[in-house]
Amino acid sequence: MKTGAKILVESLVHEGVDTIFGYPGGTVLPIYDELYDSSLRHILVRHEQAAVHAADGYARASGRVGVCLATSGPGACNLVTGIANAYMDSVPIVAITGQVPTTLLGNDAFQESDITGITLPITKHSYLVNNVAELGNVVHEAFYIAGTGRMGPVLIDIPKDVQTDVVTEPVAVPEKVSIRGYQPTVRGHPRQIEKAASMIAEAQRPVIYAGGGVIASGSDAELMRLAETLMIPVTTTLMGLGAIPSHHPLNLGMLGMHGTQSANYAITECDLLIAIGARFDDRVTGKLESFAPNAQVIHIDIDPAEIGKNKAVDLPIVGDVGHVLKEINKKLTEQKVQGPWNGRLSEWKRQSAESEVFDTSLLTPQYIVRTLSDILKGAGIIVTEVGQNQMWAAQYFSFTRPRQWITSGGLGTMGYGFPAAIGASIACPDETVIDIAGDGSFQMNIQELATVVQYDIPVKVMILNNQYLGMVRQWQELFYEKRYSYTEMPSVDFVGIAKAYGVPGICVTDPADVSDAIQESLSHDGPFVLDFRIEREENVMPMVPAGAAINEMILGDKR
Amino acid sequence: MRPHTISVLVENRPGVLSRVAGLFTRRGFNIESLAVGTCEEPGMSRITAVVIADDDIIEQVKKQLNKLINVIKVSDITYTDHVAREIALVKVAAEAGQTRAEVMQLADNFRARIIDVGTRSVVLEVTGDTGKIDALVSLLQQYGIKELVRTGKIAMTRGSKTVSSKK
Ligand SMILES: Cc1ncc(C[n+]2csc(CCOP(=O)(O)OP(=O)(O)O)c2C)c(N)n1
Ligand SMILES: [Mg+2]
Numbered sequence: 212m213k214t215g216a217k218i219l220v221e222s223l224v225h226e227g228v229d230t231i232f233g234y235p236g237g238t239v240l241p242i243y244d245e246l247y248d249s250s251l252r253h254i255l256v257r258h259e260q261a262a263v264h265a266a267d268g269y270a271r272a273s274g275r276v277g278v279c280l281a282t283s284g285p286g287a288c289n290l291v292t293g294i295a296n297a298y299m300d301s302v303p304i305v306a307i308t309g310q311v312p313t314t315l316l317g318n319d320a321f322q323e324s325d326i327t328g329i330t331l332p333i334t335k336h337s338y339l340v341n342n343v344a345e346l347g348n349v350v351h352e353a354f355y356i357a358g359t360g361r362m363g364p365v366l367i368d369i370p371k372d373v374q375t376d377v378v379t380e381p382v383a384v385p386e387k388v389s390i391r392g393y394q395p396t397v398r399g400h401p402r403q404i405e406k407a408a409s410m411i412a413e414a415q416r417p418v419i420y421a422g423g424g425v426i427a428s429g430s431d432a433e434l435m436r437l438a439e440t441l442m443i444p445v446t447t448t449l450m451g452l453g454a455i456p457s458h459h460p461l462n463l464g465m466l467g468m469h470g471t472q473s474a475n476y477a478i479t480e481c482d483l484l485i486a487i488g489a490r491f492d493d494r495v496t497g498k499l500e501s502f503a504p505n506a507q508v509i510h511i512d513i514d515p516a517e518i519g520k521n522k523a524v525d526l527p528i529v530g531d532v533g534h535v536l537k538e539i540n541k542k543l544t545e546q547k548v549q550g551p552w553n554g555r556l557s558e559w560k561r562q563s564a565e566s567e568v569f570d571t572s573l574l575t576p577q578y579i580v581r582t583l584s585d586i587l588k589g590a591g592i593i594v595t596e597v598g599q600n601q602m603w604a605a606q607y608f609s610f611t612r613p614r615q616w617i618t619s620g621g622l623g624t625m626g627y628g629f630p631a632a633i634g635a636s637i638a639c640p641d642e643t644v645i646d647i648a649g650d651g652s653f654q655m656n657i658q659e660l661a662t663v664v665q666y667d668i669p670v671k672v673m674i675l676n677n678q679y680l681g682m683v684r685q686w687q688e689l690f691y692e693k694r695y696s697y698t699e700m701p702s703v704d705f706v707g708i709a710k711a712y713g714v715p716g717i718c719v720t721d722p723a724d725v726s727d728a729i730q731e732s733l734s735h736d737g738p739f740v741l742d743f744r745i746e747r748e749e750n751v752m753p754m755v756p757a758g759a760a761i762n763e764m765i766l767g768d769k770r
Numbered sequence: 771m772r773p774h775t776i777s778v779l780v781e782n783r784p785g786v787l788s789r790v791a792g793l794f795t796r797r798g799f800n801i802e803s804l805a806v807g808t809c810e811e812p813g814m815s816r817i818t819a820v821v822i823a824d825d826d827i828i829e830q831v832k833k834q835l836n837k838l839i840n841v842i843k844v845s846d847i848t849y850t851d852h853v854a855r856e857i858a859l860v861k862v863a864a865e866a867g868q869t870r871a872e873v874m875q876l877a878d879n880f881r882a883r884i885i886d887v888g889t890r891s892v893v894l895e896v897t898g899d900t901g902k903i904d905a906l907v908s909l910l911q912q913y914g915i916k917e918l919v920r921t922g923k924i925a926m927t928r929g930s931k932t933v934s935s936k937k
Binding site: 327328331332335336337339356361390391392393514515516518519520 | 780781784785788789792796829830833834836837838839840841842
């Protein structure tokens with residue numbers, strides 16, 4: 212005799228879950244009662260949005276499925292943004308929500324909301340469990356769906372009576388999941404792979420465009436083999452940072468709206484574009500017609516729906532990126548790409564590096580991120596908020612490995628970084644986890660300072676505080692004649708706030724203090740807040756105006 | 771842009787219709803017609819939807835439909851030789867006498883059946899492709915159509931080829 216709540220908790224343990232992030236309420240009381248003496252660790256956040264972002268950060272840092280739990284109605288609705296965020300970035304999470312009892316469903320009962328309906332377009336799949344006998348199988352399926360194929364969020368909505376109902380006969384849950392309508396293609400088509408290998412061998416000016424799929428599938432080593440065997444330069448998307456070390460000679464840097472000159476020029480001039488686990492997002496391609504205009508395109512992706520969605524593809528290969536790359540690599544023979552292409556590239560790389568120079572006599576965000584990067588020497592996990600802070604982090608931190616970079620790419624969710632950093636820190640307790648924050652974004656989930664104190668989660672928050680919604684201000688400066696409409700935010704005493712929660716902090720105003728302040732935060736055994744009062748109107752450069760071709764970059768004023 | 775006839779084989783689960791419809795509505799498309807019913811396989815349903823859109827957009831929506839866990843098979847049969855039928859029930863104002871005689875004559879020409887006769891109206895049942903039903907409806911308009919119900923189009927490819935789950 213087991214209740215639904217007990218089955219749920221046991222199933223989670225069976226799936227290998229060690230930690231869940233949640234917030235209680237009326238319709239999840241039976242589950243919380245079960246958690247009371249379970250081995251499962253539960254982190255009580257201060258807002259459900261933080262629970263789902265933390266589960267997401269946990270998943271990205273560890274490669275395992277993240278789990279969050281919320282009550283029905285307001286609790287479930289507070290998960291929505293985070294579920295959409297995980298959906299856009301293909302992050303495997305399982306979100307569990309309580310629901311009003313089955314007898315009240317559809318009655319506008321207290322704290323009822325149709326959360327499976329609300330999240331229909333932002334979940335990979337969802338379940339409304341109305342029979343306790345199905346629960347064990349549902350949980351097993353949910354983890355399978357979330358964590359295979361193109362990964363994504365799965366929601367399980369469990370009415371309260373299903374949590375208290377008992378199964379008398381134990382229900383067998385087959386270990387191997389078989390779902391008729393869900394059979395992701397793992398192996399690439401051999402003929403396509405053959406063709407890819409010969410297209411790559413024949414190309415004069417090939418470029419690899421690597422996205423988040425390389426990280427998700429753990430295929431960075433195969434990517435490197437492909438690039439190094441034929442000396443093919445690599446550019447990564449925001450989501451693909453870490454797939455190739457920042458300092459690798461073949462790395463052109465990030466492409467797209469805030470990409471490097473080298474990456475954007477190389478894309479424009481290449482004759483073969485090898486897109487790997489990437490989806491030709493508009494922030495990457497700019498004006499589509501001018502994106503890789505002279506190139507044949509090979510597109511490798513696990514999701515057939517991404518092939519040809521935005522850009523016509525000459526050779527599609529549907530399959531797991533790691534598997535496909537491995538097969539392609541088997542067919543390649545060493546053959547150096549012609550000198551001129553690599554000569555062009557090194558010239559562009561030199562130009563890009565030049566534009567990265569910044570004034571060290573001022574407190575600039577670039578200098579802060581670079582200093583952090585130098586101090587960490589390739590270690591650590593960098594999580595970001597959204598806006599200029601995110602782009603400076605992407606541009607100026609030197610990444611050495613996959614899963615070291617955690618950012619809200621597709622949805623661009625302000626408030627993501629701090630809770631995601633909590634999740635990452637829980638997943639990787641031995642890593643230094645930094646949230647590079649904006650003053651606006653941090654205030655969207657600042658209440659989680661209470662959580663890091665309660666559980667002593669040693670996340671370091673580095674606020675690049677410009678007292679602006681900086682990225683929006685930048686657009687207003689460039690495209691709206693500096694009409695700064697509602698983007699200025701008066702100074703907040705972040706150190707004072709942190710202190711009130713019990714977190715130490717330092718406010719930095721002088722560039723000479725940056726290094727020491729960072730060192731101090733890192734050597735402190737616990738959470739820490741750094742409030743950097745940066746140059747207020749610093750811009751993220753280079754920048755491709757929305758809708759322009761990616762080689763039409765504004766390079767900005769060099770300091 | 772042209773009407774596409776899409777046949778979707780789905781597991782008969784709660785929410786599956788919303789999921790399928792959602793992939794059209796998120797693009798602001800209207801579903802011109804929709805027919806859902808059980809099919810040759812137990813636990814499965816077949817959805818036939820008619821949507822007006824460009825070929826490449828339909829191709830994209832098809833791929834997205836295929837990603838839905840409860841969707842087993844999606845076919846755009848627009849360009850495949852197929853038979854299609856729709857049923858309409860039309861309640862026409864037709865007092866006994868001259869008008870009614872005319873309506874019944876029309877019904878006869880369209881091989882429609884009179885399935886209910888009231889003092890002031892008759893109900894016609896007509897089966898055919900969309901064009902035939904449109905034609906009858908427009909002819910009946912002059913008498914006054916009190917109510918019109920159409921099932922939406924159902925379709926099937928000709929010959930022994932099937933739109934079934936066997937890949
Ligand atoms: C939840 C949410 N609301 C609004 C936006 C639009 N937006 C994008 S960047 C940005 C400014 C972010 O300000 P801040 O966190 O201070 O970062 P900064 O750009 O100044 O580094 C805003 C408002 C968003 N991305 N997310
Ligand atoms: Mg700011």
